[in-house]
Amino acid sequence: MARVNPEFAGAVKESKAFNASACMNCGVCSAVCHMGIELLPRKLFRYVLLGIEEKVLANVETIYSCLLCKMCEVNCPASVHIAENVRFLRHYINKKVYQL
Amino acid sequence: MSDRRIGVYICHCGGNISDYVDVEKVRRAVQDEPGVVVAKTAMFTCSDATQQEMVQDIEEQQLDGLVVASCSPKLHLFTFREVAKRAGLNPYQYTQVNVREQCSWTHTDDYAGATAKAIRLVRGGIARTRLTEPLQPIKIDTVPRVLVVGAGIAGMRAAVGLADLGLAVLLIEREPVVGGRVAAWGAMYPHGKNGRQLIARLNEEIKQRENITLFTCAELVEKSGSIGNFNIKIRVGGNSGQGQEIITARVGSIIVATGFDNYQPVAGEYGYGIDGVLTLAEYKELLDSTEGKLFRHGREIKDVVYVYCVGSRQQSGENPNRYCSRYCCNAAVHASIEAVDKNPGLHQYHLFRDMRTYGKYELLYNQAREKGAVFLRFDHQEPPVVEKMADGKLMVKVRDLLTYSEQIDIAADVVVLVTGMVPRDNGSLVDVLKLPLGQDKFFNEIHPKLRPVETVVDGVFICGACQGPKNSSESVASALSAVTQSASILKKGFVELEPLIAQVDPEVCRWCGECTSACPYGAIEQVQYQGRAVARVNEAVCKGCGGCAPLCPAGAIDLKGYTDEQMKSMIDAFLKEIV
Numbered sequence: 001m002a003r004v005n006p007e008f009a010g011a012v013k014e015s016k017a018f019n020a021s022a023c024m025n026c027g028v029c030s031a032v033c034h035m036g037i038e039l040l041p042r043k044l045f046r047y048v049l050l051g052i053e054e055k056v057l058a059n060v061e062t063i064y065s066c067l068l069c070k071m072c073e074v075n076c077p078a079s080v081h082i083a084e085n086v087r088f089l090r091h092y093i094n095k096k097v098y099q100l
Numbered sequence: 101m102s103d104r105r106i107g108v109y110i111c112h113c114g115g116n117i118s119d120y121v122d123v124e125k126v127r128r129a130v131q132d133e134p135g136v137v138v139a140k141t142a143m144f145t146c147s148d149a150t151q152q153e154m155v156q157d158i159e160e161q162q163l164d165g166l167v168v169a170s171c172s173p174k175l176h177l178f179t180f181r182e183v184a185k186r187a188g189l190n191p192y193q194y195t196q197v198n199v200r201e202q203c204s205w206t207h208t209d210d211y212a213g214a215t216a217k218a219i220r221l222v223r224g225g226i227a228r229t230r231l232t233e234p235l236q237p238i239k240i241d242t243v244p245r246v247l248v249v250g251a252g253i254a255g256m257r258a259a260v261g262l263a264d265l266g267l268a269v270l271l272i273e274r275e276p277v278v279g280g281r282v283a284a285w286g287a288m289y290p291h292g293k294n295g296r297q298l299i300a301r302l303n304e305e306i307k308q309r310e311n312i313t314l315f316t317c318a319e320l321v322e323k324s325g326s327i328g329n330f331n332i333k334i335r336v337g338g339n340s341g342q343g344q345e346i347i348t349a350r351v352g353s354i355i356v357a358t359g360f361d362n363y364q365p366v367a368g369e370y371g372y373g374i375d376g377v378l379t380l381a382e383y384k385e386l387l388d389s390t391e392g393k394l395f396r397h398g399r400e401i402k403d404v405v406y407v408y409c410v411g412s413r414q415q416s417g418e419n420p421n422r423y424c425s426r427y428c429c430n431a432a433v434h435a436s437i438e439a440v441d442k443n444p445g446l447h448q449y450h451l452f453r454d455m456r457t458y459g460k461y462e463l464l465y466n467q468a469r470e471k472g473a474v475f476l477r478f479d480h481q482e483p484p485v486v487e488k489m490a491d492g493k494l495m496v497k498v499r500d501l502l503t504y505s506e507q508i509d510i511a512a513d514v515v516v517l518v519t520g521m522v523p524r525d526n527g528s529l530v531d532v533l534k535l536p537l538g539q540d541k542f543f544n545e546i547h548p549k550l551r552p553v554e555t556v557v558d559g560v561f562i563c564g565a566c567q568g569p570k571n572s573s574e575s576v577a578s579a580l581s582a583v584t585q586s587a588s589i590l591k592k593g594f595v596e597l598e599p600l601i602a603q604v605d606p607e608v609c610r611w612c613g614e615c616t617s618a619c620p621y622g623a624i625e626q627v628q629y630q631g632r633a634v635a636r637v638n639e640a641v642c643k644g645c646g647g648c649a650p651l652c653p654a655g656a657i658d659l660k661g662y663t664d665e666q667m668k669s670m671i672d673a674f675l676k677e678i679v
Contacts, residue, residue, distance in 0.1 A: 003509040006403065006447040013472065021469040025502045046503040049474050 002052040009051030018088045020045035022078040029072035102135035107163045111145040111170035120204035122215040129219040158187035165229040166194035190234035197225035227673035231666045237596040242328035243352040252280025254564030254579040255357035256302045261583035263309040272318040286388035289434045326640035327559030353559045353586040360521040360565035363411030371486025383516045393443045405496045405512040408452040412520035425520030425569040430461040432518040448473040476500040521569040542568045553582040600661040601642040608656035609634040615648035
């Protein structure tokens, strides 16, 4: 169970760097990811869009294990800037969790 | 044996027929039937070359009967009627025998059986043709005036269209004001025009046209006559019974544009009844009447949840609406964009089963997401639950399929139930017009793609949302289609109808009324003949279904083109070897 938190979603969206609203949940990103990351972009981005912050923070390690190879991004039919989004989330976590 | 001169043509249909039926054997079997003077096979009887050959044969051999054994009459009845006409033969002296669907397609495993059946069917066709008489289409003069029932956007646009084509229009509206649903709306998509203004402009256009007569608070109470010449009675005036007036008029066709009703959720359906749970129509009212941020009961609306498919695509329940209302996804997405434009800080969550934002509306859907609306997909077997919380807010619990069926809780100020369209209660109008309703209780067209505004009652057309969920532009498009259909009948000045109808022999008829009660079209009436009551068939209303003929105890009714004598001779021909 998770409750939506529009403040978290809003804070993320305000950055302009994060954009996942075009994601159609098609799953191409997961099919091409050679790391086989369990937390797929589409799942992660859903958490962000819905503002479920605790789910995002519970997956910090996975978010950092992405290679930013952009394999998913070049194959995304909706042109979501996946790597950019992941980079932004790291930035957010750096500040919020690690106070860097 | 017979003095008729009949030509018989049996089709290979490429191999479609001849692969499973020995067409040459069929030809040999029927060439000596009484009356047959020409019997041929052809690779394609419908081809130009064979048609030309038939015309030549009819002219040279002076044929007075034609039998084509090929495919279903649905496909080529009119093709070969035209062939007959071109050769100077009365088209009703031709018979189509269906040896494709009824022989080669149905008996692919039985060459001999299919061939034997084809022989019998062709013999039957020849027997019927031997007894055909030349018939003439029934010609009826038309009245250049149209009754339009319902002055919503479809009815109003139809009235203007008809008037511009030079036809007089009687436009009647049950409510005291015109405009229907659209008159209540603000900005619409994709043209961006305001519903109220759109209707106001149409109303102006109607006022400017002298040949449109508009009656509000008016209902159609009686209709008689038939295509081209209906007699109608309209009750005008208050519902209280005071100041009521009956107006009679003659019209050539009738266009029904009575629109739809909004689905009304039952108490408890997705929390309907809880304060803050609104239907889309109620929410639209709130939106259209607000400038700037949205407020409800003095509290700012910050979070909105939309629940889609309310009252649509239902699988169970007492009277489930199985259909999709098509317009509601678009309307809800459009409303949510309007809402966020009024209040950019608004949080909006759309809970859907499937998004059907077709065509240009796809852009609207993208726009909504870009403006921050989040879409969550639920399974119809696990619909969202709406509850009231202690702090006065609403709580919506939903399993989001896009987030791997995780349960998501959303706090909301307002829950909008995106309701579909339901048919309007038109009970008395249905009785007056005798229009058939579909399974979903909307008016039924003859064919949704091929004859989309015509009904089984000739001269009565339907358009707009009374025939099924439509948005305003689709309603207007169908209204204009009904205009074209009406005009094509009425501008010509006459209609030609099939002469293959029932006829009563007044000498034999004893008037028992059996035929009248059997007729589904109300085409048989009582008249006086030589001082006694007999039945008479209204030629313009009769469809030639033949329902009355076998019921007549006196045997006074015959169906032209399918007389008792013809039917008996066909049966005898079918059973030739057996009897």
